[in-house]
Amino acid sequence: MxxxxxxxxxxxxxxxxxxxxxxxxxxxxxxxxxxxxxxxxxxxxxxxxxxxxxxxxxxxxxxxxxxxxxxxxxxxxxxxxxxxxxxxxxxxxxxxxxxxxxxxxxxxxxxxxxxIIAYTHPRQLLRPIAKHVPPAKLYALVEKTVPRLLPLSMRLGAVPGVGQCLARLVPVANHGYLGLTDKEIARNWSVLDTFDWLSPRHEKxxxxxxxxxxxxxxxxxxxxxxxxxxxxxxxxxx
Structure with missing residues (x-):
């Protein structure tokens, strides 16, 4: 907002x-x-x-x-x-x-x-497969995987100068730049946005x-x- x-x-x-x-x-x-x-x-x-x-x-x-x-x-x-x-x-x-x-x-x-920047995101390697997975199954997989990968993304994102680029290497949504202090909200947002990255049929x-x-x-x-x-x-x- x-x-x-x-x-x-x-x-x-x-x-x-x-x-x-x-x-x-x-x-x-x-x-x-x-x-x-x-x-x-x-x-x-x-x-x-x-x-x-x-x-x-x-x-x-x-x-x-x-x-x-x-x-x-x-x-x-x-x-x-x-x-x-x-x-x-x-x-x-x-x-x-x-x-x-x-x-x-x-x-x-x-x-x-x-x-062109969106085409370079690592999610593009996963989307050809992920968008064909039934939504309920994909969401369950994302919900299980994101809490494991998000801490790595956050640590990479904190590296001075190059953190933003490094965090992109991990295919989960990272909202660290928003300064969220509530870890549960950060995790939930990451789950929702990662699912939104992977599930849509179209991405243009x-x-x-x-x-x-x-x-x-x-x-x-x-x-x-x-x-x-x-x-x-x-x-x-x-």
Missing amino acids: NASGWSAADLKEKTVLECGSGAGRFTEVLCETSAEVTSVDISSAVHANAASNGHFPNLRIVQASIYELPFPEESFDFLFCCGVIQHTPDVEKTFKTLFRYLRPGGRFCIDVYAA PQPRRRLERWTRELALREVSIERHRGLYVIRGIK
């Missing part, structure tokens, strides 16, 4: 569309701002989101495809979509479809894996020039495209 640049005051009493919410890690943060949050995912992860965040009175959870959202167009003040569009069949179509639901003047934050990183072209074609304003490690984060105003 820090990458969005939004404050709780920005979101107060505003409508937010969160697309591709998964189990609801960011949903909770959005709901705590008192925004009216609509959280969408195509998968059965909506049930996990509901179990974790269903107590928020300002949350609506919907299971739907990004390409067929059941909402009026231009009906949301904020659009948030992280960890999603690179895993869809047509990334350009996905990116442009999202903006149909953001009102003119609304603000957005979308991220996508950055080409995007170059900056292509993202710039899409934002021009949509006539988006005050656009910034920043690389955060292996991601491009795109922010601006419709």
